[in-house]
Amino acid sequence: MTEFNFLETGKRTIEIEREAVDLLLNHLNETFIHACELLMQCKGRIIVTGMGKSGHIGNKIAATLASTGSPAFFVHPGEASHGDLGMFTGQDVVLAISNSGETSEVVTILPLIKRMGAPLISITSNPDSTLARTADINLHVPIEREACPLNLAPTSSTTAQLVLGDALAIALLEARGFSAEDFAISHPGGSLGRRLLLRVEDIMHSGDDIPRVTLSTPIREALMEITRKRLGMTAVTDDKGVLQGIFTDGDLRRTLDQEIDLKHTAIVDVMTVGCTTVKAHALAAEALKVMQERKINALLVTDEQGVPIGALNMHDMLKAGVI
Structure with a gap:
């Protein structure tokens, strides 16, 4: 077996993904503020959707939002086309994630989301995509390259999506004045719950x-x-x-x-x-x-x-x- 430098590859991957996060940090602007304000005004639930790797990231973002004072859940876009759109209401805010902005399963449900009147926030690296143009607010995630040497496997893009989702959740947490005791109510089990609930x-x-x-x-x-x-x-x-x-x-x-x-x-x-x-x-x-x-x-x-x-x-x- 030919000797391979795993450490060098690992460090290069981390460096490329760090560059993606730095690029996102420098790119964040007032659009982020508008997205936070829209999410704060939500009278229903924040519904997160996305396909493939973006869907996995969306699932985590929804979980983080829900546990930090912003009621949210994830809906698979494919399932949404086959009945789960019944979970959406005009009182909700939809957060749709797609690196290309052209993911067919996500694009298919956009007209129905707009028809029911639910505000739409998109996270995409292509500001000219169908998803970005349809959304009320588009959060642009600029990606120069994936960490994958083939520039194919979602790596840098999903890392940046996750970081942006965390930024939204924590901004909302602080704006709501969400306390440690509030956090404990959502985390009653395990050592975290004991630390925060015990008097x-x-x-x-x-x-x-x-x-x-x-x-x-x-x-x-x-x-x-x-x-x-x-x-x-x-x-x-x-x-x-x-x-x-x-x-x-x-x-x-x-x-x-x-x-x-x-x-x-x-x-x-x-x-x-x-x-x-x-x-x-x-x-x-x-x-x-x-x-x-x-x-x-x-x-x-x-x-x-x-x-x-x-x-x-x-x-x-x-x-x-x-x-």
Whole structure:
């Protein structure tokens, strides 16, 4: 077998496709704005269609739109000619993808789309094609060459189509003010859903499981409380139960360095005052971010009066799948 330089071919392919994306970036203009505005105004669904490789790209674009706040689905143009046009309404916006703009299955359904009054956006590399001329808005994807050495297999063209579809989806996402919680509603399964839907109250320790001592508690007794509750810290409250501070494993190490009498010294003398807390309704992912930014391993959860109602640590985050 003749030795072949796979690495060189792979790098050349990536370079050609990167050039296609750079060309698209420099070519993007106000037409993109008009397309986004039309999609934002859509009262029905965004219906994406395309044949062959462009169809595969269209399927992915529809999925990305749907998961980021812009209801969308894909319809195969061949199936549309045999009944699936019944899924189209005048309230929808059609996004048709064809590199040449002359794909017969797509061109065949154009008069019917126009007849029902659905706005049409096209993505094509040929601005003079039937599809581009029929569309209300044509998004031109300039392609100088495919990465295929025969200049035949859709490679650069489909990469650019996909990037343009992502650009549309993310522009709409930001314009709608689509939040992480909105995203979670469309992604309830797996670790992503857990990270975005779980709240602190869902995973925190509460009731008698909260490590808690009062200001006058000797350090030794506070250590016993930390050991019993196994969270690496304890809340320190006043006589009314309001949080005054926290004592952690780190505080213990610093205390030992000072050779303080653990039996007789009150926890108030060595605790950390004004500790970081979260609310029970906060997202677990937000609490994790606080812990990472503050470089701490545990958090106390307080109510509006500052009374501890929960506690959690990194192990709880890991167990819940938030990390």
